[in-house]
Amino acid sequence: MAGLVVGLAVVPEAIAFALVAGIPPQTGVDTTLITSIVVGIFGDRPGLCNGASGAIAVVVVELVREYSIIYMGYCVILAGLICVVFAFLRMSKLVVYISASTMIGFVNGLAIIIFCAQFSGFKDKDQTPDPAAEPGRRLLAAFDVFVDGVPWIDPTTAGWMMLEIAIVMATMVGMGYIPFKWVKVIPGSLVGILLATAAEWAIVRPAGFSTRTIGDIGEMTGALPIPLWQRDYSPQELPPLDGKTLGIVMPAGSLAAVALIEQLMTMELVNTMTKSDGNSHREAFGLGVGNIVAGCFGGMGGNAMIGQSVIQVRSGGTHRISNIVVGAVVLIISVAAFPFVNRIPQAAFIGMMWMIVYYTFEWNTFTLVWHAVAPMRTREKNNMFQKIKRVDVLVVLVVTIVTIFTNLAIAVGFGVAINLIAFAWDSSSKVRVTGTRDVESIDPSSGDIQTTRIYEIEGPLFFASARKFKKLFSITDDPDDVELHCTNMQVMDYSALEAISFVASEYAAIGKRLHLRFLKESTHRELAKGRGMLKDLASWRVFHEAGEQEVDMDDINLDHMQVIGEAKQKHYDQTASPAGKGSCSPPRRSREGAGEMGRAPSAPPVFRGENQA
Numbered sequence: 001m002a003g004l005v006v007g008l009a010v011v012p013e014a015i016a017f018a019l020v021a022g023i024p025p026q027t028g029v030d031t032t033l034i035t036s037i038v039v040g041i042f043g044d045r046p047g048l049c050n051g052a053s054g055a056i057a058v059v060v061v062e063l064v065r066e067y068s069i070i071y072m073g074y075c076v077i078l079a080g081l082i083c084v085v086f087a088f089l090r091m092s093k094l095v096v097y098i099s100a101s102t103m104i105g106f107v108n109g110l111a112i113i114i115f116c117a118q119f120s121g122f123k124d125k126d127q128t129p130d131p132a133a134e135p136g137r138r139l140l141a142a143f144d145v146f147v148d149g150v151p152w153i154d155p156t157t158a159g160w161m162m163l164e165i166a167i168v169m170a171t172m173v174g175m176g177y178i179p180f181k182w183v184k185v186i187p188g189s190l191v192g193i194l195l196a197t198a199a200e201w202a203i204v205r206p207a208g209f210s211t212r213t214i215g216d217i218g219e220m221t222g223a224l225p226i227p228l229w230q231r232d233y234s235p236q237e238l239p240p241l242d243g244k245t246l247g248i249v250m251p252a253g254s255l256a257a258v259a260l261i262e263q264l265m266t267m268e269l270v271n272t273m274t275k276s277d278g279n280s281h282r283e284a285f286g287l288g289v290g291n292i293v294a295g296c297f298g299g300m301g302g303n304a305m306i307g308q309s310v311i312q313v314r315s316g317g318t319h320r321i322s323n324i325v326v327g328a329v330v331l332i333i334s335v336a337a338f339p340f341v342n343r344i345p346q347a348a349f350i351g352m353m354w355m356i357v358y359y360t361f362e363w364n365t366f367t368l369v370w371h372a373v374a375p376m377r378t379r380e381k382n383n384m385f386q387k388i389k390r391v392d393v394l395v396v397l398v399v400t401i402v403t404i405f406t407n408l409a410i411a412v413g414f415g416v417a418i419n420l421i422a423f424a425w426d427s428s429s430k431v432r433v434t435g436t437r438d439v440e441s442i443d444p445s446s447g448d449i450q451t452t453r454i455y456e457i458e459g460p461l462f463f464a465s466a467r468k469f470k471k472l473f474s475i476t477d478d479p480d481d482v483e484l485h486c487t488n489m490q491v492m493d494y495s496a497l498e499a500i501s502f503v504a505s506e507y508a509a510i511g512k513r514l515h516l517r518f519l520k521e522s523t524h525r526e527l528a529k530g531r532g533m534l535k536d537l538a539s540w541r542v543f544h545e546a547g548e549q550e551v552d553m554d555d556i557n558l559d560h561m562q563v564i565g566e567a568k569q570k571h572y573d574q575t576a577s578p579a580g581k582g583s584c585s586p587p588r589r590s591r592e593g594a595g596e597m598g599r600a601p602s603a604p605p606v607f608r609g610e611n612q613a
Contacts, residue, residue: 006312006322007329009187010036010051010305013356014330015214015341016349018300020057020117022064023072024218025341026334027300028052030225033330035290035302040323043286045267045278047318049308049326050290054356055258055408056301058113058142062407063251071239071248073228076295078252083260083288092280095264101392102399102415103265104362109403109411111361113142118350121212122158123150142404160204161211161347167199168192168351185315189352196348197340204345214349215342222338225297256291257409259303263287266304273313307359369393391422424464431459431489433472438479451479458488463495470499473506480512481538487518497530504536513538 010032018028032051039050063075086092123145152158171192175183204211214220239245267283291301312322333341364386371379371386372393379387395415403411435456443450461469473482491497504514515538519527524542527534534540 004325004329005185005187005315006049006308006317007326007333008190009311010049010308010326011330011333011341012189012193012349012352013305013308014052016353017052017054017057019121019217019346019349020054020114020353021052021060021300023060023069023300025214026218026220026223027298029220029330029334030297031294031299031302033327033334034225034294034297034299036323036330037327038293039286039290039302040320040327041286042282042289044280044282045270046320046322047270047274047309047313048263048266048283048304048323049312050287050304050323051302051308051330052300053262053303053305054110054114054360055262056255056303058110058117059251059255059258059407059409060300061117063248063255066251067244067248071245072300073295073298074239074245075248075252075255076291076299076301078248078295079255079259079301080288080291080293080295082252082256083284083291085288086256086260087281087285087288090281092260092264092284095261095268095280097416097420098261098265098412099392099395099415099419101388101395102412102419104365105396105399105415106261106403106408106412107360108362108365108396109400110408111357112400112404114353114360115357116142116145118353119145121346121350122153122161123148124153125150156209157211160209161345161350164196164199164204164211164345164347165351165354167196168348169355171195172352172355189355192352193344193348196351197344200345201343212346213342214344214346217346220334220338220341222335224335225299227296228298254407254409255301257412258407259287259291259301260284261408261412262303262306266306266309269306270309270313273310274318307356365396368396389422391418395419424462427460427462428464428468431457431461431465431469431472434458434488450481452481452483453478454483454485456485456487460490460492461496461499462492466495466499469496470502473503475503475506475512476510478507478512481515482507482512483515483517485517486520486523489523490520491523491526494530497527497533500527501533501536504534504538508536516540
């Protein structure tokens with residue numbers, strides 16, 4: 001039942017998105033038929049409804065405009081191959097870098113593009129466009145429909161189209177308020193299209209007027225999908241493998257990126273709804289295979305359709321058979337109902353798309369922006385408690401604008417880049433000294449009192465915080481022995497190693513010794529790999545997790561696994577013997593400013609060779 005309901009709902013959307021892309025409606029239907037079945041079989045997440053989508057359409061429209069529809073199949077095949085490679089390289093987890101603010105900008109930009117694209121239905125395509133308008137089109141991108149030089153249709157025809165649009169929109173809204181449960185099963189868009197078609201043929205045509213229908217734009221024939229090499233054009237008309245054909249690499253990359261983003265984000269949504277986990281790598285593989293097959297048949301490319309996937313899951317369609325049923329329903333409608341589809345007015349699909357735009361756009365964006373920029377006094381006075389970071393607002397606005405004027409893939413790249421820069425900026429200020437203290441102890445060899453200064457360091461040490469880390473120490477004023485307690489510090493990259501090496505060399509240059517203490521296993525692992533750059537360190541110790549046992553690092557040539565293994569073995573030996581009970585507790589630490597009686601200040605074992613005092 002779920003597959004039947006969704007199958008009835010996806011056909012109008014497939015036709016509408018094909019119109020957005022500027023290609024024949026039959027191509028959108030064929031794409032939905034192929035991807036629904038193929039991705040449903042090879043993908044991992046049952047319940048996802050795949051087909052021609054708005055995100056794909058706004059990429060394809062630029063491809064068709066710049067190249068031609070003949071290149072579209074090649075581009076979709078290449079995009080599918082990129083998805084397959086993406087899956088084999090197990091890169092699907094990269095979707096975690098796409099923030100919520102980036103996705104809001106993504107859907108807002110997509111909604112604006114689709115909204116503007118519908119105005120092309122009000123253009124008189126039979127008239128010659130004004131050549132003087134061409135330069136403006138290159139600058140206005142999604143808004144070029146308003147300056148493309150193509151004349152608008154006459155006001156009377158536009159008025160009849162608005163009537164049909166209003167019928168569809170009112171039907172889709174009104175059916176949500178009908179209390180009967182059986183009504184919820186019927187797609188409101190389908191009912192609205194039927195009513196708009198009835199209005200076209202029972203009111204508009206008898207009145208002596210007419211609006212453009214699907215048959216006028218690109219007549220559906222009811223034929224099964226035909227491979228590229230068996231199309232009407234001759235093999236000589238197929239694009240040769242020349243420089244122009246290779247130019248589709250960039251559009252194919254954008255197509256693959258957009259498809260993967262929507263596929264994996266929809267998969268996460270369905271995972272949440274079904275309280276189960278899916279294999280994102282296999283889902284990316286299935287998406288790639290589906291687009292390769294669709295491209296071979298001249299399809300426009302497809303991915304998961306969020307709204308229809310939600311309907312399918314809520315209707316109980318969480319098995320692969322649902323996807324096959326959707327494909328079967330699409331096939332039956334395409335083959336048997338094409339005469340009726342050709343009679344549907346284009347205005348009906350415009351109304352449906354404008355409702356999709358309404359539900360797609362994140363209207364809470366305006367509230368988030370206002371709460372983020374409003375002063376604190378204004379927020380508190382007016383109970384405005386939806387404030388987010390201003391950088392998140394910046395991401396939403398940038399991604400939305402870039403989406404409108406370039407494409408979705410580039411926009412998401414901008415959003416991810418801004419988020420990563422903002423994260424690095426915030427994290428760079430988190431490395432700091434949480435406390436310093438001096439601990440005195442008696443040197444067992446000479447009997448003299450020696451002082452060790454202890455720095456408690458916390459925060460991530462990486463390229464953005466390395467400069468600050470180097471300035472945290474009073475190298476000339478510190479005693480001869482200095483300890484860095486690194487319980488809450490993370491060493492993350494080469495810049496961190498270089499910063500530690502720099503500080504150690506500064507101490508060593510004036511005859512002082514730097515020791516690292518209480519290293520986490522993960523931090524010690526990074527240091528052990530780059531130990532050749534830390535020759536000026538006097539010593540270090542790792543604080544392993546199993547027994548919280550401090551371990552001396554006497555020999556810099558020991559590798560990480562050897563040190564951890566010896567530490568754990570020592571811990572097990574101590575806990576296994578009666579004499580060792582209780583000996584694995586961590587050493588006591590003195591309070592701020594207080595001395596530490598009865599404990600030597602982590603007097604480190606001295607390195608052999610050049611570090612020996």
